[in-house]
Amino acid sequence: MNDPTLASPLARPERLTVLVPPVPPVPSVDDVPAMPPSRTAVQTDEPRRTPLPQSYAPRDLANLRAEGISAWFGTHMVLDRVSLNMPAGIITSLIGPSGCGKSTFLRILNRMHELVPSAAMAGQVLLDGADVYDPKRRLTDARRHIGMVFQKPNPFPAMSIRENVLAGLRLTGMKASNSDKDALVESSLRRAGLWAEVANRLSAPGGGLSGGQQQRLCIARSLAVRPRVLLMDEPCSALDPTSTRVIEETMLELAQEVTIVIVTHNMQQAARVSQQCAFFLASQGTPGVIVEHGDTSAMFQSPQDERTAAYVEGRFG
Ligand SMILES: Nc1ncnc2c1ncn2[C@@H]1O[C@H](COP(=O)(O)OP(=O)(O)O)[C@@H](O)[C@H]1O
Ligand SMILES: [Mg+2]
Numbered sequence: 001m002n003d004p005t006l007a008s009p010l011a012r013p014e015r016l017t018v019l020v021p022p023v024p025p026v027p028s029v030d031d032v033p034a035m036p037p038s039r040t041a042v043q044t045d046e047p048r049r050t051p052l053p054q055s056y057a058p059r060d061l062a063n064l065r066a067e068g069i070s071a072w073f074g075t076h077m078v079l080d081r082v083s084l085n086m087p088a089g090i091i092t093s094l095i096g097p098s099g100c101g102k103s104t105f106l107r108i109l110n111r112m113h114e115l116v117p118s119a120a121m122a123g124q125v126l127l128d129g130a131d132v133y134d135p136k137r138r139l140t141d142a143r144r145h146i147g148m149v150f151q152k153p154n155p156f157p158a159m160s161i162r163e164n165v166l167a168g169l170r171l172t173g174m175k176a177s178n179s180d181k182d183a184l185v186e187s188s189l190r191r192a193g194l195w196a197e198v199a200n201r202l203s204a205p206g207g208g209l210s211g212g213q214q215q216r217l218c219i220a221r222s223l224a225v226r227p228r229v230l231l232m233d234e235p236c237s238a239l240d241p242t243s244t245r246v247i248e249e250t251m252l253e254l255a256q257e258v259t260i261v262i263v264t265h266n267m268q269q270a271a272r273v274s275q276q277c278a279f280f281l282a283s284q285g286t287p288g289v290i291v292e293h294g295d296t297s298a299m300f301q302s303p304q305d306e307r308t309a310a311y312v313e314g315r316f317g
Contacts (some may be wrong), residue, residue, distance in 0.1 A: 101288030157207025212243020
């Protein structure tokens with residue numbers, strides 16, 4: 001009975017408590033496919049300096065896959081073997097009541113979960129088949145390839161708009177000449193739908209922008225390091241309807257070049273922006289699971305599970 005494999009799935013499997021440190025086990029290094037060739041290919045030698053991409057033509061879109069993701073805070077299991085394919089080129093929305101593990105799931109996708117001292121996880125995250133938790137890969141690589149935008153816009157308030165956009169470069173070891181930086185600032189702000197509003201005040205502080213503009217500045221900051229995936233955790237919940245619309249339009253345009261996963265409590269938003277939807281639920285103190293996922297309009301119009309129907313119709317949550 002001491003065999004952990006015989007324990008209840010709710011028991012924290014010590015052999016899989018793989019985070020902070022040591023790094024998680026992977027099945028076999030030989031089984032892990034190499035990162036797809038790209039200008040942001042991973043180098044293992046130190047120090048690594050990634051040249052700045054010269055052009056911003058769309059690259060191959062990335063497929064993100066979570067397999068059997070479980071998560072714990074201390075002994076509290078909050079996700080139980082969640083698997084989800086987040087295909088390239090579409091927007092996936094994660095819906096469900098508060099506390100069912102959506103943000104935890106999102107943070108696991110780009111290795112932010114392990115910043116929490118008591119946090120542990122099991123399972124795999126695969127970016128185009130390559131394990132994001134591969135111990136040979138740097139933590140910053142996961143965060144650069146898989147960017148994140150949070151509920152509350154978090155620009156550096158005293159830093160200029162321009163410097164805010166460029167802030168991620170140093171953190172991820174990318175360098176650029178001043179003229180490259182100018183081009184990068186403009187292209188990132190354009191793609192985030194903010195350029196027209198700030199082009200003539202790039203040296204003004206980021207903190208002086210409206211909430212919706214600050215959120216687009218944060219999107220521009222994420223885009224500047226050329227992520228392949230953009231995770232957005234309730235990015236509009238602090239914004240007015242007009243700003244929300246602008247962000248949604250921006251997302252729909254960005255979906256042409258980055259794979260997007262968004263957590264939203266707004267069913268209309270999920271319906272407007274996402275093609276695929278996953279419904280998370282943690283009932284009666286049990287860990288979060290995906291109850292149902294699939295085509296967004298099908299899920300809203302003819303949900304297969306009674307609990308999904310109750311949630312999308314607003315009967316709880
Ligand atoms: N840093 C943390 N420490 C301990 N428990 C946490 C932490 N963050 C989240 N939790 C718990 O994990 C569960 C899932 O939370 P979360 O992922 O934030 O859900 P959601 O985003 O769906 O509202 C909740 O029970 C929450 O209380
Ligand atoms: Mg959340």
